[in-house]
Amino acid sequence: MSSGDLQAGSERGVNRDVNLGVAPVTYGQGDRPPRGDYGRARSDYTCTQDAARYTAADHDTYRRLYARQLQQLPGLACDEFIAAVGRLGAADRIPQLDAISEHLHRASGWQLVAVPGLIPEEAFFALLAARRFPVTDWIRTAQEFDYVVEPDIFHDLFGHVPLLFNPTFASYMQAYGAGGLKASSLEACELLARLYWYTVEFGLIQTPQGLRAYGAGLLSSAGELQHSVRAPGPRRVAFDLQRLMRSRYRIDSYQAGYFVIDSFEQLFRATAPDFTPVYSAVRQQIARDGEIDAGQVLPGEREFQA
Ligand code: PHE
Ligand code: CO
Numbered sequence: 001m002s003s004g005d006l007q008a009g010s011e012r013g014v015n016r017d018v019n020l021g022v023a024p025v026t027y028g029q030g031d032r033p034p035r036g037d038y039g040r041a042r043s044d045y046t047c048t049q050d051a052a053r054y055t056a057a058d059h060d061t062y063r064r065l066y067a068r069q070l071q072q073l074p075g076l077a078c079d080e081f082i083a084a085v086g087r088l089g090a091a092d093r094i095p096q097l098d099a100i101s102e103h104l105h106r107a108s109g110w111q112l113v114a115v116p117g118l119i120p121e122e123a124f125f126a127l128l129a130a131r132r133f134p135v136t137d138w139i140r141t142a143q144e145f146d147y148v149v150e151p152d153i154f155h156d157l158f159g160h161v162p163l164l165f166n167p168t169f170a171s172y173m174q175a176y177g178a179g180g181l182k183a184s185s186l187e188a189c190e191l192l193a194r195l196y197w198y199t200v201e202f203g204l205i206q207t208p209q210g211l212r213a214y215g216a217g218l219l220s221s222a223g224e225l226q227h228s229v230r231a232p233g234p235r236r237v238a239f240d241l242q243r244l245m246r247s248r249y250r251i252d253s254y255q256a257g258y259f260v261i262d263s264f265e266q267l268f269r270a271t272a273p274d275f276t277p278v279y280s281a282v283r284q285q286i287a288r289d290g291e292i293d294a295g296q297v298l299p300g301e302r303e304f305q306a
Contacts (some may be wrong), residue, residue, distance in 0.1 A: 034117045034118045034150060035117055035138070035150065036115075036116035036117025036118075036136070036138065037116050038116050038117075040116065041115065041116050044123060044126070044127070045115050045116075045119040045120070045123045045127075045134070046113040046114060046115055046127070046132075046134065047114050047115060047116055047137065048114060049096065049097050049098075049114040049137045050114075050137055050138075051094070051096060053138075054093075054094050054139070057142060058094060058139045059092070059093040059094055061139055061140065061141075061142055061145065061154075062093060062094045062139055062153070062154060063091065063092045063093060064145070065145070065154045065158070066091045066092075066154070066158060067091070068222060069158060069219070069220060069222075069225075070085070070091070072225055072226065073085070073219075075209075075210075075229075076212065076213055076225050076226060076229045076230070077212060077213055077214075077219055077225070078205050078207065078212040078213065078214045079207070079212070080162075080163060080166045080169070080214070080264070081162045081163055081213075081214060081219060084162035084163065084165040084166065085158070085162045087100070087103055087104075087107075087162065087165055088100060088157060088158065088161060088162065094139060094153060095157065097112040097113070097114055097135055097137075098112075100112055100157075100161065103165075104161070104164060104165060107165045107167075108131075108164060108165055108166070108167050108170035109131050109170070110131045110132070110133055110164045110170055110173075111131065111132050111133070112132075112133050112135050112161065113127065113132045113133070113134055113135065114134075114135055114136075114137040115134040115135065115136055115137070116136070116137065116138075117136050117138070117150060117151075118136075118150060118151070119134060121180065121184070121189055121193075122180075122181065122184055124177075124180070125176075125177045125178075125179075125180030125181045125183075125184070126177065126181065127177065128173055128174060128176055128177025128178075128180065129174060129177035129178040129180070129181060130177070131170075131174050133156075133160065133161065133164060133173070134156070135153060135156040135157055135160075135161070136150075136151055136152050136153050136155075136156050137153055138152060138153060139152050139153050139154060140152045140154065146222050146223075147222075154220060155216065155217075155220040156216075158219065158220050159215075159216030159217065159219050159220035160200070160216040162219075163214060163216075166264065168264040168265055168268055169214075169264045171268060172264065172267055172268045172271065173200070175268070175271065175272070176192075176195070176196065176200070176271075179192060179271070179275060180192060182275070182276075183275070183279075186275075186276065186279055188275070188279040191245045191279055191282055191283075192245075192275070194244060194245050194247060194248075194249065195241070195244060195245065195271070197249050198244050198247070198249065198258070198259045199215065199239075199259070199261070199267060200215060200216060201215045201216055201217035201218075202215040202217050202218055202228070202249075202255050202258055203215040203218075203258070203259065203261060203267075204218075204228060204229065204236060204258045204259070204260045204261070204304075205260065205261050205262070205263070205264075206260050206261070206262055206304065210229075211229050211236070211260065211304060211306065212229065213225055213228055213229055214261075214264075215228075223254070224254050224255070227254050228254075228255065228258055229306065230306045231306060232306055233256075234254070234255060234256055234257060234258060234295065235256065235257040235258075235295050235296075235297045235303060236257070236258045236259075236260050236303055236304040236305075236306070237257065237258075237259060237260065237297060237301050237302070237303060237304070238259070238260055238301075238302065238304075239259045239260060239261045239262075239266070239267065239270065240259075241270055241271065241278060242278065242281060242282050242285065243292070243298075244259055245278070245279075245282040246282060246285060246286055246289075246291050246292045247291070247292040247293075247294065247296075248291055248292065248293055248294050249294050250294050255294065255295070256293075256294045256295025257294055257295040257296065257297070260304050
């Protein structure tokens with residue numbers, strides 16, 4: 001990293017959590033530091049997609065992951081996702097982010113940027129607020145085919161990018177980024193992270209055809225997609241912002257509970273108001289009634305049936 005990089009970063013107003021060439025501290029990730037070479041990232045944590053490094057085995061891993069997920073989508077993924085997944089381009093090798101970016105920018109004003117792996121939350125929020133979606137540029141090993149602890153390029157691309165073509169969802173993601181920068185100053189990132197988890201990663205949507213998944217963690221998962229939409233075990237309750245912010249989540253197993261939205265418009269509207277009083281109200285309620293465990297259903301709450 002050169003001082004030129006630092007300069008470029010601050011010119012864009014992205015001088016928070018400046019990359020010092022070492023892996024960031026992230027919480028909830030276990031005892032291993034994130035993988036990825038942070039030395040090659042710019043000060044805003046973006047890097048050049050290192051496409052020359054992909055081996056034939058890497059491309060094959062992508063091809064097999066894509067094929068396995070694609071055939072699961074009918075009846076489980078929401079229509080907006082299915083309509084846009086083809087816009088990722090080549091399904092038989094790891095795509096070039098710049099090529100997707102060009103189409104995406106025309107559709108919704110978003111761009112993709114490569115990152116070496118997980119990045120600090122303020123840097124992440126700043127990118128989202130600028131309609132730049134960070135995509136990890138490495139792919140899991142063949143041994144991790146079914147499960148990888150950290151997000152890789154397959155999760156980030158296949159899971160997240162199709163819905164960035166949807167204008168309402170795309171606006172929600174930008175608003176989330178801006179809200180994240182504010183949450184940092186209010187020390188409310190833990191509450192806001194629950195919103196990301198239960199919507200962007202593990203959200204379900206009610207449609208005339210039944211429940212469908214829109215969360216990237218579900219759409220990129222070999223087993224949890226079917227589990228979240230169809231299995232009798234997990235509990236599914238209606239999206240409610242304050243209720244959701246009181247709810248803990250698990251990072252090491254399928255979710256025990258999911259939140260269901262009616263539409264992306266509902267999600268966007270419900271999250272549009274200033275969260276400053278919402279965070280206070282949630283903190284007060286937690287102090288009084290406690291947090292809600294993953295998969296817990298409260299008295300009087302209606303559940304959605306699989
Ligand atoms: N309205 C939120 C705030 O004021 C911003 C936000 C929008 C956060 C959408 C998350 C999702 O903080
Ligand atoms: Co993700």
